[in-house]
Amino acid sequence: MDESMQIIDDQNTLINVVKLTKKFDDITAVNEISFSLKKGEIFGFLGPNGAGKTTTINMLTGLSRPNSGTIQVAGQDCTKNPKAAQHLIGIVPDESNLYPELSGFDNLCFCASLYGMFKDERQKRARQLLESFGLTDAASRKFGGYSKGMKRKLTIAAGIIHYPQILFLDEPTTGIDVASARQIRQLISDLNNTGTTIFLTTHYIEEAERLCERISFIVKGQIVKTDFVKNLLQPLMGKQIMLISVSKNPADSSRMLANGFPDYKFQTVSSGQIRIESVKPINLGQLVRFMEEQKIEVMEARRLVPTLEDIFVRVTGIEAGILKKEAEKKGGAA
Numbered sequence: 040m041d042e043s044m045q046i047i048d049d050q051n052t053l054i055n056v057v058k059l060t061k062k063f064d065d066i067t068a069v070n071e072i073s074f075s076l077k078k079g080e081i082f083g084f085l086g087p088n089g090a091g092k093t094t095t096i097n098m099l100t101g102l103s104r105p106n107s108g109t110i111q112v113a114g115q116d117c118t119k120n121p122k123a124a125q126h127l128i129g130i131v132p133d134e135s136n137l138y139p140e141l142s143g144f145d146n147l148c149f150c151a152s153l154y155g156m157f158k159d160e161r162q163k164r165a166r167q168l169l170e171s172f173g174l175t176d177a178a179s180r181k182f183g184g185y186s187k188g189m190k191r192k193l194t195i196a197a198g199i200i201h202y203p204q205i206l207f208l209d210e211p212t213t214g215i216d217v218a219s220a221r222q223i224r225q226l227i228s229d230l231n232n233t234g235t236t237i238f239l240t241t242h243y244i245e246e247a248e249r250l251c252e253r254i255s256f257i258v259k260g261q262i263v264k265t266d267f268v269k270n271l272l273q274p275l276m277g278k279q280i281m282l283i284s285v286s287k288n289p290a291d292s293s294r295m296l297a298n299g300f301p302d303y304k305f306q307t308v309s310s311g312q313i314r315i316e317s318v319k320p321i322n323l324g325q326l327v328r329f330m331e332e333q334k335i336e337v338m339e340a341r342r343l344v345p346t347l348e349d350i351f352v353r354v355t356g357i358e359a360g361i362l363k364k365e366a367e368k369k370g371g372a373a
């Protein structure tokens with residue numbers, strides 16, 4: 040049975056999405072995706088450009104109507120009534136929606152007024168958020184003059200002005216400097232620790248691994264895998280992994296090595312290197328001597344720490360470096 044169907048009645052389920060589809064003319068941007076979000080978790084969508092991450096967020100937050108499928112938020116059917124759960128959710132879009140001509144403080148006060156907060160309350164909330172996001176000194180400066188990192192922080196502050204139960208963050212650390220990205224990950228983590236459920240999208244595998252409890256790999260509008268990060272990593276736990284470069288054809292070398300070392304698993308990867316996986320310790324000295332006897336030189340050997348990157352490559356068939364390059368193209372440094 041579909042995973043989402045199993046937990047639909049679970050009291051801890053905050054969002055339940057079943058077979059959600061969005062088409063733009065002949066493009067199926069999101070294709071029958073199903074998943075659910077549990078209260079209090081950080082859930083991540085990890086996928087390359089055009090995978091359908093933003094389209095999914097837009098549908099979940101009522102900004103775009105799905106062609107088919109259902110969205111339930113806190114038991115409310117948001118497919119029929121997109122506004123039903125609006126007060127429960129906060130949105131941080133990938134491109135900021137704040138006003139460049141207004142100051143940081145005024146932007147926050149304006150957002151608060153949209154949620155019906157009174158003047159005293161909204162000013163207090165704005166000051167408190169500016170303080171906790173380290174933006175007090177920039178409070179009276181125009182938003183348009185903020186750095187990218189500051190802009191992102193203020194956009195997050197605006198997204199949580201009304202104390203939402205669920206926060207949607209579309210690529211929260213793409214396009215900003217390393218230090219700001221680190222601060223933002225900390226802010227997300229702090230928000231989650233105080234009870235906010237988080238849905239985020241990212242290009243960064245390490246970010247998904249570090250921040251999220253569960254993730255979905257999304258590729259070409261489809262979810263190819265959803266699981267707890269710790270479960271995804273499980274197959275690699277206790278294993279040793281090594282990457283070696285050799286002076287001769289890696290496929291032939293791999294076959295030779297497999298004959299000599301039946302306890303290890305050898306795989307030629309797209310970079311032309313050989314990936315070695317083993318439950319027993321990998322004896323590099325033995326490998327090098329064996330290869331020397333075959334007149335093959337081991338040019339480089341690198342031990343790998345088992346990470347989600349390895350699993351992502353295995354599950355999606357996409358080389359992990361591609362995601363990184365895409366994020367860098369968007370101006371990222373995280």
Ligand SMILES: Nc1ncnc2c1ncn2[C@@H]1O[C@H](COP(=O)(O)OP(=O)(O)OP(=O)(O)O)[C@@H](O)[C@H]1O
Binds near residue numbers: 063067092093
């Ligand atoms: N308004 C639109 N009109 C036409 N096509 C669209 C529209 N919005 C999205 N698409 C298409 O839908 C697909 C998914 O786009 P989406 O923006 O959801 O991807 P994404 O995963 O957010 O990508 P990125 O990592 O680049 O932000 C793409 O093929 C995109 O071109």
Ligand SMILES: [Mg+2]
Binds near residue numbers: 092094
């Ligand atoms: Mg996007």
